[in-house]
Amino acid sequence: MKYVDEYRDPEEAQRLLEAIRPLAGEPLRIMEICGGHTHAIYRSGLDQVLPESIRFLHGPGCPVCVTPAVRIDQAIALAKRGCIVATFGDMLRVPGSHESLRQASARGADVRIVYGSLDAVEIARKNPGRDVVFLAVGFETTAPANACAILHARELDLENFSVLGSHVLVPPVLRYLLDAPGTEIDAFIGPGHVSTIVGSQDYAFLPEEYGKPVVIAGFEPLDLLEAVLLLLRQRAEGRCSVEVQYRRAVRPEGSPKARAVLEEVFELQDQDWRGIGRIPRSGLGIRPGFAPFDALSRYQPDLPQDVAEDAGEYICGAVIQGAKAPVECPAFGLGCTPEHPFGPGMVSSEGACAALFRYRQNAREARA
Amino acid sequence: MCLAVPGQVIEIGEDNMALVDLAGVRRKVCLDLVDGVRVQDYVLVHVGFALQRIDEEEARRARQQLEAMFALSRGEAEPS
Numbered sequence: 526m527k528y529v530d531e532y533r534d535p536e537e538a539q540r541l542l543e544a545i546r547p548l549a550g551e552p553l554r555i556m557e558i559c560g561g562h563t564h565a566i567y568r569s570g571l572d573q574v575l576p577e578s579i580r581f582l583h584g585p586g587c588p589v590c591v592t593p594a595v596r597i598d599q600a601i602a603l604a605k606r607g608c609i610v611a612t613f614g615d616m617l618r619v620p621g622s623h624e625s626l627r628q629a630s631a632r633g634a635d636v637r638i639v640y641g642s643l644d645a646v647e648i649a650r651k652n653p654g655r656d657v658v659f660l661a662v663g664f665e666t667t668a669p670a671n672a673c674a675i676l677h678a679r680e681l682d683l684e685n686f687s688v689l690g691s692h693v694l695v696p697p698v699l700r701y702l703l704d705a706p707g708t709e710i711d712a713f714i715g716p717g718h719v720s721t722i723v724g725s726q727d728y729a730f731l732p733e734e735y736g737k738p739v740v741i742a743g744f745e746p747l748d749l750l751e752a753v754l755l756l757l758r759q760r761a762e763g764r765c766s767v768e769v770q771y772r773r774a775v776r777p778e779g780s781p782k783a784r785a786v787l788e789e790v791f792e793l794q795d796q797d798w799r800g801i802g803r804i805p806r807s808g809l810g811i812r813p814g815f816a817p818f819d820a821l822s823r824y825q826p827d828l829p830q831d832v833a834e835d836a837g838e839y840i841c842g843a844v845i846q847g848a849k850a851p852v853e854c855p856a857f858g859l860g861c862t863p864e865h866p867f868g869p870g871m872v873s874s875e876g877a878c879a880a881l882f883r884y885r886q887n888a889r890e891a892r893a
Numbered sequence: 894m895c896l897a898v899p900g901q902v903i904e905i906g907e908d909n910m911a912l913v914d915l916a917g918v919r920r921k922v923c924l925d926l927v928d929g930v931r932v933q934d935y936v937l938v939h940v941g942f943a944l945q946r947i948d949e950e951e952a953r954r955a956r957q958q959l960e961a962m963f964a965l966s967r968g969e970a971e972p973s
Contacts, residue, residue, distance in 0.1 A: 527901075673926065776945075782925075
């Protein structure tokens with residue numbers, strides 16, 4: 526496939542590694558923000574082929590992982606009232622306060638997996654007698670698509686469609702991590718697909734206010750190796766700036782059209798992050814003008830209420846914030862597995878724990 | 894979640910929906926979030942939407958820049 530195969534060439538990877546080695550004398554702790562990058566790093570084994578001085582810290586960029594447990598509880602409550610709950614496949618195993626959507630589905634709840642937000646709109650169109658709730662999560666990448674679903678539903682005059690949302694933003698959580706005491710991040714690999722929407726300018730505060738360089742990268746192994754090389758070159762040359770490695774897809778201004786859709790449907794709000802807690806103005810809520818399409822406003826007060834997140838599940842919070850590695854958790858692979866996740870890092874294939882578990886065969890190998 | 898895969902636009906139909914070839918699998922993809930997509934363009938597809946057009950010229954330029962960087966590293970690695 527064009528734009529895939531040429532970024533997986535092993536000989537090119539060797540050339541990149543040879544260019545990296547002479548620059549990697551001093552340690553560099555790189556946080557890859559996006560869960561897609563975490564997954565790619567473990568899948569391709571980059572953490573094992575790079576010099577030991579390069580360490581990846583896994584960031585909080587997995588929207589499934591950071592969705593508060595109460596959203597799952599609310600979706601289950603709505604399903605029990607007879608709503609059809611449509612959601613992304615990754616959401617089914619996420620533990621709520623008492624059970625997951627998959628468990629609720631086994632007990633008779635009507636839960637349907639959709640590939641995209643418009644599939645949920647289609648379910649509503651085909652089931653005029655039923656309320657359809659789309660449990661929608663995402664960062665800036667997915668939020669415009671979910672917003673589009675609301676616009677489509679309005680165009681179709683659908684009265685039985687609403688969105689139960691948990692939409693989160695990258696810049697505020699990075700500020701939160703950097704402001705926390707004891708943060709040990711030297712540099713960032715920026716999220717490639719979030720940046721196709723927001724552009725590269727949103728990260729200027731990282732070099733300007735915090736002195737941390739950023740390279741926005743694609744998701745193939747060569748993309749990530751090149752991003753590491755670019756960060757090392759910035760250090761070697763005494764520079765500190767936002768660079769785009771993923772130039773084939775990221776423009777400085779992002780996608781103005783998608784940003785306009787975001788602005789039309791959503792507004793900034795304080796947001797709860799599972800494993801982290803509440804971060805001011807770090808999420809997107811549905812604007813009051815779209816209240817009929819907002820499940821939280823439509824079905825209140827029948828829903829379990831939003832509560833401040835408890836960050837105390839094992840060391841999940843510390844793993845999600847890059848402060849601890851998955852293998853430092855006593856439950857990792859021993860009780861807590863992708864089949865039976867205890868907490869957020871293990872629920873999605875992009876969670877740091879789940880990615881490590883999957884690609885290192887067993888806990889012993891991962892712990893080695 | 895933020896997984897997006899490259900695909901080539903085969904045709905653009907009504908309602909701004911396109912038929913996109915994703916490594917041999919054809920899917921309907923909504924073009925509401927991106928301007929100026931034409932048939933044969935490569936786009937990044939995410940949850941049924943085209944996120945962005947893939948820029949062939951930028952991909953080529955990035956490639957050249959990397960070659961220049963390799964040349965530079967070889968220079969640096971040589972003993973002085």
